[in-house]
Amino acid sequence: MQYLGAYPGELTSFFANVTAATNARTNQSGKTTNYLRAMGPLSPEGLAAYPSRIKSNRNTPYDFPRGLLAGLPGANVPVYNTKGCTSGPAPQLNPNTSSVLGAPLTNRILKYGFGNDPANVPAPSCPQQGKTNAGNTDMKAATVIDPVVREELESYGIR
Numbered sequence: 001m002q003y004l005g006a007y008p009g010e011l012t013s014f015f016a017n018v019t020a021a022t023n024a025r026t027n028q029s030g031k032t033t034n035y036l037r038a039m040g041p042l043s044p045e046g047l048a049a050y051p052s053r054i055k056s057n058r059n060t061p062y063d064f065p066r067g068l069l070a071g072l073p074g075a076n077v078p079v080y081n082t083k084g085c086t087s088g089p090a091p092q093l094n095p096n097t098s099s100v101l102g103a104p105l106t107n108r109i110l111k112y113g114f115g116n117d118p119a120n121v122p123a124p125s126c127p128q129q130g131k132t133n134a135g136n137t138d139m140k141a142a143t144v145i146d147p148v149v150r151e152e153l154e155s156y157g158i159r
Contacts, residue, residue, distance in 0.1 A: 006065045042113045044091030044121055055088040056123035064129070078129035086128035090119045 004011065021037045040046050042132060053059070058079050069085065079085070098106040115122040 009066055010063075014020070018088070033076050042109075044114060044118070046089070047109070047113060050089050050091070053084040053088050054091055054121070055085060055119040056091075057084060058124060058126065060129065076125045078127045080129050082126050082128050085123075091121060092118050 002080050022034070024036060025032055027033070042090050043056070044050075045057060058077065059081055060077060060079050064078075093106070093110065093114070097109075101109075110116055110118070
């Protein structure tokens with residue numbers, strides 16, 4: 001609970017967003033129906049599964065309190081693991097996409113999902129996130145690391 005106490009704004013946003021997303025209603029043929037509002041990002045990873053992270057992916061599972069404020073326009077959001085920021089598979093559209101979806105939709109996917117260049121999908125910068133002391137009673141710096149991520153980091157000699 002002490003760790004969560006460092007994130008009051010994030011908790012408030014979470015519950016407010018859940019409420020807003022699940023409180024939508026529409027009238028279908030005279031019957032009120034609830035529906036879920038959701039928006040998935042339009043990106044290469046939103047369109048297909050990849051065997052590993054592509055280099056435009058930014059992973060930040062353990063943000064600092066109010067950490068997303070750094071993501072305001074012109075700012076850099078620190079990432080948890082910078083290893084994938086310079087390498088990874090280059091996303092590609094299947095050459096037959098245009099014949100299946102049509103040229104207009106394919107061109108929009110290329111423009112808005114791939115930045116017109118699948119080999120160099122636009123991505124924010126990739127600064128390393130520092131250590132956090134959120135929730136530590138003695139306020140000593142601590143890093144929260146998922147066991148799977150720790151194993152992967154150790155395989156690269158990072159401890």
